[in-house]
Amino acid sequence: MDDKKIKIDEELIEDKNENKEEKPNETKKIDLPKILESLNKRYLIFGLIGLVLMGLVIFKISSKKNASIQNVATTSQIDENSYNQSRIMRVDLNKIKSIDFDLGSSDVRIQRSNTNPYIEYTELFRGDDNSYKLDVSFEEGVLKLKSKVKGKQLYMKDKIPIVRIFLPSEGGIEEIKGSITAGDVKIDDLEVKNFDLRIVSGNISLNNGYFQGSIRNESGSINLTKSELLNTKLTTVTGDINIKESKLGNRLDFTTSTGNIIIDAKDTIDNYNVNAYLDVGNFVLGNISYRNITDGYLSDNKAKNNINLRTKIGDIVFNRGEGAKIENEEYLTKTSKVKDEEDNALEKNIDRTEKENKKRKKKKKETNQDSLENQNEESNDNEDQDLEKNSEEEENN
Structure with missing residues (x-):
């Protein structure tokens, strides 16, 4: 177990x-x-x-x-569809008197040179069949430029042909005459006695110069800064006309179909006889503003300088904010006439009522004085009668 x-x-x-x-x-x-x-x-x-x-x-x-x-x-x-090669050309200038250019698509720069005067321009190529060149000639002080297109008109990616003209550091030139299909024009520090420029599409800038002549731009603006104008006509179809810090002389005509005309003149408004037309937009003259002056504005200051300003759609501004008052002005707008007539009618009515009120006050004063005099006379008569009665009673007693 x-x-x-x-x-x-x-x-x-x-x-x-x-x-x-x-x-x-x-x-x-x-x-x-x-x-x-x-x-x-x-x-x-x-x-x-x-x-x-x-x-x-x-x-x-x-x-x-x-x-x-x-x-x-x-x-x-x-x-x-573009040029693929470019080349810069240079031609020395001596004793230049005038410039004449006829260009297709190109920018133009004209300015003073610190060294010798010369011209520099761009030529474009695509093989041997297509090219954009310039025919340049300089004889007896006359510089001529003309674009020469071989093959078909092409463009160049990220680039545009440009013409640079460097003028002598002193003195002016007699004439600049030019036309451009598409491109911008910039001119600095130059005195030109006769100016004739035509552009189809682009902007025009003139800085620190003296000009007289004609400028027309179909599509683009015209800008002038710190310049002096005399006997000049500026015209744009679509674009603004801007003038800043400039001195304006006699016989000036600024016209645009669609665009603004902005003027900042060194001289005051009373130095000009202003004639302005505007269909749609504001008209500002100094510190006075009007609207749609379809029948025009005319001010006769008996001045030496005459200036015409016209636009269909846009604003016209002349020395905005200037405090000078224009005398002997005639405002031709129909609406303005109605307003002026209404204002005059109101003033007349006010004058009438004031005169009537004054007359009424005078009448009231006269009536009050007459009533007081009558009351005084009546009271005096009553007193005299009372005295007479008292004296008679005393005598009877």
Whole structure:
């Protein structure tokens, strides 16, 4: 019996030990899937992020390729219709008297030179069949420029032909005559006795100079700064005429169909006889503003200088804010006449009523005085009568 018990106890002990050894193995089997699950989630997240980044990179690369393909197409189209070569030419000038140019598409710069006078210009080429050149001649002080197009008229990417004329540092020239199809003109520090300029499209800037003559710009503005004008006609079809800090002489005519005329003259308004016409817009003369002067405005200051200002659509401003009052002015607008007549009628009515009121007051005063005098006389008569009665009664007694 004892041996059996011992065997049974030993078997129980062995079973317990086996169970103890099996439990850690079971726990290990349960933990591994959890670890794998957590690791799989992380890898999935990183994988998704990586896929998104890869997709973005691929998209950017493809978009860049498409853009480059499009750019190649556009540049090829531009190259087919543009000059691809340019050359700068230079001609020395000596004792220049006048300038005459007839250009297609080109900018023009005219200014003083610190060294010897010369001209510098650009020529454009595309092979041997297409070119934009200038015929330049300088004889007996006369500079002539004329554009010469071979083949078809092309343009140049990011570039425009330009003509630079550098004049002597002192003295003026007798004449500038020119026409441009498209381009800007800028002239600095120059005295020109006769000026004749025509532009189809572009802007004109004249700075610190003396000019007389004619300037016409079909599409673009005319800007003058710190200059002096005499016997000058400025005309634009579509564009503004701006004059700043300039001295205006006699016989000036500024006209535009659609645009503003803004004048800041050194001399005061009373130095000019102003004749202005405007269909739609404001007319400002000093500190006075009018609207739509369809029938015109005329001021005769008996001055030496005459100036005509005309625009169909736009504003005309002459020395805005100047406090000078213009005498002997005639305002020709129909509406203004009605207003003036109404104002005069009101003033007349006011004067009449004031006069009538004064007369009435005088009459009232006179009537009051008369009534007071009558009352005083009556009272005095009554007093006299009472005194007489009293005296008679005393005598009878």
